[in-house]
Amino acid sequence: MARLDTIRMLLTVAAQKGWKIFQLDVKSAFLNGYPQKEIFVEQHKGFVVGGEEEKVSLLKKALYGLK
Numbered sequence: 001m002a003r004l005d006t007i008r009m010l011l012t013v014a015a016q017k018g019w020k021i022f023q024l025d026v027k028s029a030f031l032n033g034y035p036q037k038e039i040f041v042e043q044h045k046g047f048v049v050g051g052e053e054e055k056v057s058l059l060k061k062a063l064y065g066l067k
Contacts, residue, residue, distance in 0.1 A: 033062045 039059040
């Protein structure tokens with residue numbers, strides 16, 4: 001987290017020099033990513049469908065904490 005006075009100073013310099021300003025959230029940027037290889041996950045214990053206990057799911061988007 002940046003200090004407020006640091007942000008004010010950067011905004012002032014950007015305004016004086018006519019720079020464009022962009023914002024991004026790097027800390028959680030990976031949450032919107034797509035896996036680069038196929039990842040299969042087992043069914044969660046509380047969501048197992050009767051007669052389909054051996055099935056798995058293909059992960060299409062990143063999960064929180066996935067490395």
